Amino acid sequence: MLHTVIAAASGDTVKAGKAIALALGIGLGSLGAGIGIGNIFGSMIQSVARQPELRGELQGIQWLGFALTEAVVFYGLIGGLLAYVLV
Amino acid sequence: MRARLLVVALAVLAFPSAAFARGEFDPSKEFEQHPWLGIHLGPLDLSITKAVVYLLIGAGLTMLMGITLMRVKVPGRRQAVGEMIYEVAQTQVAEQGLPHKAISRWFPYVATLMLFIWTVNMLGFIPLPLSGETYHHVPVWGIYAATSSISVTLALALLTFVFTHYEGIRWNGPVKYFRSWIPDVPKAILPLIVPLEILGQFMRLISLSIRLFANMLAGHMLILTFIGLMFVLENVYLAVIVVPAATAFYIFEVIIVVSIQAFIFAALSAIYIGSAIEPEH
Numbered sequence: 001m002l003h004t005v006i007a008a009a010s011g012d013t014v015k016a017g018k019a020i021a022l023a024l025g026i027g028l029g030s031l032g033a034g035i036g037i038g039n040i041f042g043s044m045i046q047s048v049a050r051q052p053e054l055r056g057e058l059q060g061i062q063w064l065g066f067a068l069t070e071a072v073v074f075y076g077l078i079g080g081l082l083a084y085v086l087v
Numbered sequence: 088m089r090a091r092l093l094v095v096a097l098a099v100l101a102f103p104s105a106a107f108a109r110g111e112f113d114p115s116k117e118f119e120q121h122p123w124l125g126i127h128l129g130p131l132d133l134s135i136t137k138a139v140v141y142l143l144i145g146a147g148l149t150m151l152m153g154i155t156l157m158r159v160k161v162p163g164r165r166q167a168v169g170e171m172i173y174e175v176a177q178t179q180v181a182e183q184g185l186p187h188k189a190i191s192r193w194f195p196y197v198a199t200l201m202l203f204i205w206t207v208n209m210l211g212f213i214p215l216p217l218s219g220e221t222y223h224h225v226p227v228w229g230i231y232a233a234t235s236s237i238s239v240t241l242a243l244a245l246l247t248f249v250f251t252h253y254e255g256i257r258w259n260g261p262v263k264y265f266r267s268w269i270p271d272v273p274k275a276i277l278p279l280i281v282p283l284e285i286l287g288q289f290m291r292l293i294s295l296s297i298r299l300f301a302n303m304l305a306g307h308m309l310i311l312t313f314i315g316l317m318f319v320l321e322n323v324y325l326a327v328i329v330v331p332a333a334t335a336f337y338i339f340e341v342i343i344v345v346s347i348q349a350f351i352f353a354a355l356s357a358i359y360i361g362s363a364i365e366p367e368h
Contacts, residue, residue, distance in 0.1 A: 059179075060179045060183055060354070063347055063350060063351065064351065064354055064355075066347070067298065067347055067348070067351035068351075070302075071294060071297070071298040071301070071302075074297060074298065074301030074302060074305060075297065075301075077301055077305060078297060078301055
């Protein structure tokens with residue numbers, strides 16, 4: 001246990017900090033997108049339950065919304081990776 | 088399914104190959120481009136790399152798919168599949184975004200985009216001996232998608248970007264088209280809004296390319312990283328956990344992400360071109 005702590009303290013803390021920042025950034029980004037995607041599919045289920053005949057029309061909009069929301073994670077990922085590599 | 092996974096896991100445990108001794112593992116190395124056949128035209132670098140080969144195979148397969156599925160003499164199951172693809176391209180992509188008068192002109196473009204991106208994405212999840220590495224003179228089989236390179240997706244997005252403004256100017260005239268970018272707001276905040284609108288046009292280019300690129304890159308990275316955990320931690324018995332996890336991500340990518348991204352790219356292209364032909368203002 002003590003060895004691990006000593007190794008951690010004397011190791012490359014800059015690299016460790018960058019790794020933690022990258023992981024935290026992507027994690028928080030996914031949190032927001034997760035909520036958004038949940039909202040989209042929740043609303044889809046509700047609207048299809050109310051008006052099943054609109055399913056075909058709604059499906060296109062649903063996937064569009066899904067992809068637009070999901071892309072937000074990847075902006076975070078790209079930004080995080082850029083910061084990790086460049087800084 | 089579970090039995091097959093178990094067999095794979097046991098096979099990996101039974102034959103720990105020499106590759107386990109590699110030690111350093113970096114998943115980003117799989118995405119580096121090395122020229123196989125150098126072609127330099129002045130400042131232009133047109134070398135044949137891994138991505139170019141994948142694109143060429145993808146283009147060939149797309150044409151083959153079109154010929155075998157759409158040009159059927161006797162109606163059968165092949166024609167049914169072809170009609171299903173056509174119907175998705177017609178009702179879900181073209182009619183959602185394009186105005187009625189422009190469908191006959193731009194349907195071929197958006198349908199081709201959808202088929203081509205789907206094929207290239209799908210090709211990225213089929214192991215091919217094109218990784219460029221050899222192991223005892225035998226080519227190493229690997230998965231790589233041409234769409235996980237930003238140059239490919241940016242080129243596709245640039246096509247849509249150019250067509251959007253070309254069609255906007257062609258149908259509306261340059262003055263009316265560029266005026267349609269300016270929304271109806273009080274004159275005082277116009278200097279704030281106009282740069283944002285112009286920036287928004289370029290953000291479309293970035294978002295369209297980054298979405299496809301990052302989706303495919305992240306999908307491959309996830310699979311590679313999970314498999315790579317065995318090499319990083321130098322523990323063969325991790326295969327029991329990481330191989331099923333990587334397989335699950337693989338199935339998720341193949342079933343959902345590949346088709347969704349192809350559909351979204353085509354649908355957004357249709358919407359952008361349609362909105363330029365018929366501006367709201």
